[in-house]
Amino acid sequence: MDGQDRKFIFGTLQSIEGYIDPPDALVFSTLLHAQTRRDLAGALAEIGVYYGRSYYLMRKIAGSECPILAIDLFDQDAGTDGLPQQYQRFVENGRRLGLSVEESLVIKGDSTQLRASDITDRVGEVRFFSIDGGHRLHHVAADSALAMATIADHGVIVFDDTFNPAWPEVTVGVADFLRTHQDRFSCFCMTKYKTYVCRTAYHALYHDIIASSAGLSAFEQTDTDFLGSRVIRLHNPIGRRMLYELMCRSGMRAFSERAYR
Numbered sequence: 001m002d003g004q005d006r007k008f009i010f011g012t013l014q015s016i017e018g019y020i021d022p023p024d025a026l027v028f029s030t031l032l033h034a035q036t037r038r039d040l041a042g043a044l045a046e047i048g049v050y051y052g053r054s055y056y057l058m059r060k061i062a063g064s065e066c067p068i069l070a071i072d073l074f075d076q077d078a079g080t081d082g083l084p085q086q087y088q089r090f091v092e093n094g095r096r097l098g099l100s101v102e103e104s105l106v107i108k109g110d111s112t113q114l115r116a117s118d119i120t121d122r123v124g125e126v127r128f129f130s131i132d133g134g135h136r137l138h139h140v141a142a143d144s145a146l147a148m149a150t151i152a153d154h155g156v157i158v159f160d161d162t163f164n165p166a167w168p169e170v171t172v173g174v175a176d177f178l179r180t181h182q183d184r185f186s187c188f189c190m191t192k193y194k195t196y197v198c199r200t201a202y203h204a205l206y207h208d209i210i211a212s213s214a215g216l217s218a219f220e221q222t223d224t225d226f227l228g229s230r231v232i233r234l235h236n237p238i239g240r241r242m243l244y245e246l247m248c249r250s251g252m253r254a255f256s257e258r259a260y261r
């Protein structure tokens with residue numbers, strides 16, 4: 001991860017309304033770069049794009065040539081004509097940031113109705129799959145099955161809002177997934193908001209990538225057990241969080257990256 005990535009994560013990316021904060025953006029960046037360095041090929045995919053905050057993070061890190069499949073209902077944000085503006089705002093954000101959207105790789109619809117071939121026919125196998133769509137149990141069950149069926153052997157699945165008390169069924173859905181597929185899938189990293197999972201054969205690799213990443217050294221690391229896997233819990237220290245918030249609120253966002261050095 002270079003200085004340009006950090007500048008983007010702490011600055012430009014924050015201008016998009018959305019839900020990925022700098023700590024998880026740094027984890028995304030660490031994992032995507034590590035895959036690229038090791039020739040762990042494949043597309044990226046996201047269920048739950050909203051206005052594109054994590055989509056454009058992935059675009060920036062993976063580059064304009066990397067196929068990214070975007071799946072969302074795009075039914076939010078009704079304009080004066082009563083029609084949803086979400087999709088236009090998503091595309092406009094990319095234009096404003098100078099980042100591309102491959103519109104033929106956008107699926108406007110309900111992810112729970114998709115088959116694996118709807119994904120693989122468009123982009124092939126997926127190396128990084130972010131699940132942040134519907135937050136009820138049936139959504140997580142369907143979306144995790146879709147991700148499992150479409151990721152490459154070395155693919156990573158990221159679940160959002162796993163331990164958020166506002167969305168208790170996400171917690172149940174992720175636990176169901178890990179318990180049902182405990183023989184094949186393992187969790188390797190958890191943050192306050194997201195849970196990172198891969199095939200067990202790749203657990204040691206991804207665990208070590210997180211443990212040894214210089215870009216994540218600002219976070220406290222604790223090893224914990226979660227449903228049979230050794231997981232790194234990345235803790236965002238309160239001192240750094242306060243400094244970051246203070247800088248952002250006092251008009252010093254451009255320097256906020258320093259809170260996480």
Ligand SMILES: C[S@@+](CC[C@H](N)C(=O)[O-])C[C@H]1O[C@@H](n2cnc3c(N)ncnc32)[C@H](O)[C@@H]1O
Binds near residue numbers: 020071109112135
């Ligand atoms: C929390 S937002 C995603 C945030 C986004 N990942 C970001 O980085 O800002 C959830 C999104 O999931 C979408 N969504 C909800 N249910 C869905 C479904 N069944 N299929 C596809 N998308 C869905 C919503 O339209 C919304 O845009």
